[in-house]
Amino acid sequence: MNLEAFENRVLPSKNKLFRFAFRMLGSSEEAKDVVQEVMIKVWNGREQMAEIQNMEAWCMRITKNLSLDKLRTQQRRATDLIDEGFEVRLDALSPYENTELNESMLKVNQLIAALPEKQRQVIHLRDIEGYSYNEICEMLELDMSQVKVSLFRARNAVREKLLKMNAYGL
Amino acid sequence: MDSKQLEQLLEKYWNTETSLEEEKQLRDFFRGETIPEQFKETAELFRYFDHQKKVQLNEPSFDGDVARKINATRPAAKTVKMYYNYARIAAGVAVVIAATYFVGQEVRKSYPAEVTDTYSDPKLAFEETKKALMMLSKGFGKARHETEKIKMFNEAEQKVQSKHTTKEKETSI
Numbered sequence: 001m002n003l004e005a006f007e008n009r010v011l012p013s014k015n016k017l018f019r020f021a022f023r024m025l026g027s028s029e030e031a032k033d034v035v036q037e038v039m040i041k042v043w044n045g046r047e048q049m050a051e052i053q054n055m056e057a058w059c060m061r062i063t064k065n066l067s068l069d070k071l072r073t074q075q076r077r078a079t080d081l082i083d084e085g086f087e088v089r090l091d092a093l094s095p096y097e098n099t100e101l102n103e104s105m106l107k108v109n110q111l112i113a114a115l116p117e118k119q120r121q122v123i124h125l126r127d128i129e130g131y132s133y134n135e136i137c138e139m140l141e142l143d144m145s146q147v148k149v150s151l152f153r154a155r156n157a158v159r160e161k162l163l164k165m166n167a168y169g170l
Numbered sequence: 171m172d173s174k175q176l177e178q179l180l181e182k183y184w185n186t187e188t189s190l191e192e193e194k195q196l197r198d199f200f201r202g203e204t205i206p207e208q209f210k211e212t213a214e215l216f217r218y219f220d221h222q223k224k225v226q227l228n229e230p231s232f233d234g235d236v237a238r239k240i241n242a243t244r245p246a247a248k249t250v251k252m253y254y255n256y257a258r259i260a261a262g263v264a265v266v267i268a269a270t271y272f273v274g275q276e277v278r279k280s281y282p283a284e285v286t287d288t289y290s291d292p293k294l295a296f297e298e299t300k301k302a303l304m305m306l307s308k309g310f311g312k313a314r315h316e317t318e319k320i321k322m323f324n325e326a327e328q329k330v331q332s333k334h335t336t337k338e339k340e341t342s343i
Contacts, residue, residue, distance in 0.1 A: 006240075011233060018227035032229060036236060043240040108218040128222045130190055152186045159184065162211040 001046040010042050013056045016129055017063045023124045024067040026113065034070060038062045057131075060139040064121065107165065111158050118142075119154035126151055171199050173206055180212060 001009075014035055021031035041062055042049065052058050112120060121140055125131045131139070136147050171179075179196060182188045188196070200209075200216035229235075289295035 003237075003240075011236070014232065015226045019222065019225050022225070028228075032227060032232070035227060036232070036239070039236045040239055043236075104214045105218045105221060108215055112218075124222075127193070127219045130193070130223075132190060148186050152184075155184055155186065158215060159211070162215060166211055 001050065006043060006046065009055050010039065010059060013059050014039070016056070017059055019128065020060060020121075020124060021063050021067050023112075023120060024064070024117075025070060030070060031067075034063060034066045037066055041066075054135065054138065057135050057138045060125075061141065064140060108158070108162070111161050112154075115154055115157060118146075119150045119157070122147055122150040123154035123158070127155075171195070176206075176209070180209070 017035045017038055018031050021034040022028055025031050025034065038059055042055075042059060049055075049058065112123065115123070118140070122136060125136045125139060126133075133144060133147055136142075137144055140147065142150075176199065179188065179192060183193065183196060197216050197220055200213045201220060205213045289298060
């Protein structure tokens with residue numbers, strides 16, 4: 001893969017990768033770092049990746065793994081200072097989002113952020129990015145039933161909580 | 171899309187049975203202004219999805235940064251590595267050459283230099299050789315003279331011994 005192919009096939013995915021990393025990490029700065037790391041990784045490994053069919057799915061997979069690494073190091077740091085670490089995470093999420101989202105969207109955002117890791121990934125890839133189930137399986141290294149179960153739980157958890165919130169006028 | 175169709179489609183959606191196409195229909199529908207009251211929450215969700223899709227990596231320098239990094243890291247690392255390999259080979263060759271040179275020097279020092287003529291004039295050389303040979307023969311002659319003394323002792327001893335034995339014979343008879 002030469003630079004031109006890289007610019008045409010890999011670089012345009014940056015926004016999708018960024019959204020996914022942002023969904024996982026909750027910080028635009030860190031998500032940006034992850035995407036940059038992904039780009040460099042793909043470029044450095046371009047010889048071995050020649051036969052990859054779905055470049056975007058491959059990039060997404062690397063994004064997922066790097067984001068998970070990042071989350072793990074964050075958690076290690078946070079175990080020493082549990083409260084502080086938690087606060088940092090919320091801080092990183094709110095100012096960026098506040099400016100962009102209206103009240104109801106902020107609510108949905110929080111609901112999705114509160115979902116378990118896997119459900120959050122699946123609902124993001126399906127309902128926001130619009131990937132097929134096969135692509136999601138490839139990206140998350142899961143089988144079809146796991147993906148569908150996670151999506152089912154994610155959608156219904158969000159739905160129930162939304163209904164509840166509105167019923168109580170929250 | 172009427173309310174009944176919508177309800178059916180949503181039912182499928184919650185059961186994760188909708189296709190991507192149907193999910194797109196739902197998003198399109200909820201983008202509209204007239205949303206029935208009972209679907210208010212669902213509309214919030216779909217609008218959120220729609221909105222999130224527009225989030226972008228808001229950094230104009232990103233592409234440039236990546237381009238700079240992939241140009242900077244990869245080729246540089248490669249050439250450094252190549253030079254490093256060549257340097258290793260060159261160092262090995264240099265060590266071998268230096269070693270053979272020094273060892274050769276030591277060997278040359280420990281062996282005597284080849285015999286070279288000390289005299290250019292054959293007559294003089296002949297005289298010198300004669301002198302040297304004379305010295306040798308003189309030495310030999312001296313040595314012979316000394317050994318003759320030992321011979322004398324030997325003869326005397328033999329004579330004494332033979333006398334002794336004849337005497338013994340006489341007494342025994």
